[in-house]
Amino acid sequence: MATSTHIQDQNTTVKGARFRGEETKPSFKTTELIVYVLAVIGVLIASNAVGDGAANNGTDYFAADKAWWYITLLTVGYMISRGLAKAGSRSSDADPRTR
Template identity: 80%
Template sequence: MTASTRTHNENATVKGVRVRGEETKPSFKTTELVVYVLAVIGVLVASYTVGDGDANNGSDYFAADKAWWYITLLTIGYMISRGLAKAGSRSSDVDPRTH
């Protein structure tokens, strides 16, 4: 294939065959990551501010173990959402061991 038959468009047509680019963005460019990071920060801030009570009297309503449990759940949710986003995408990896 020569350079003259190829266009620079992501969904270019090369000799009648439609070439598809990657369907999803890298994770650092998505709003999913921004929402995830903000949610984790929110859980940590809420745990810090609500957990000002005396832990010996049982008045610590949002203890660190609960905060980390919620962060774990957020992480699992984020990983599932990225997995679903990548499920139908094509890889641009040229390593023959991964095919």
């Protein structure tokens, strides 16, 4: 949402300058975060639920190290997706000293 502002500096007055807000939403308001959290919970539940099957020989098909590897991959993917979302965003800095 763009708003009209009035900025007055010692040497410069800008009337009616229009500044756009941030282009992307905060991470806690996105579906990316919800999907990421649900995927991590799903990996942890699957790692806990999957055992050795009918073999009953004490081996674990989906051990904790493999689960944490998948969680690391999910985290890297989430960070890349947020980085791409923020790549095109503009700064909403209205400080006249930075111009």
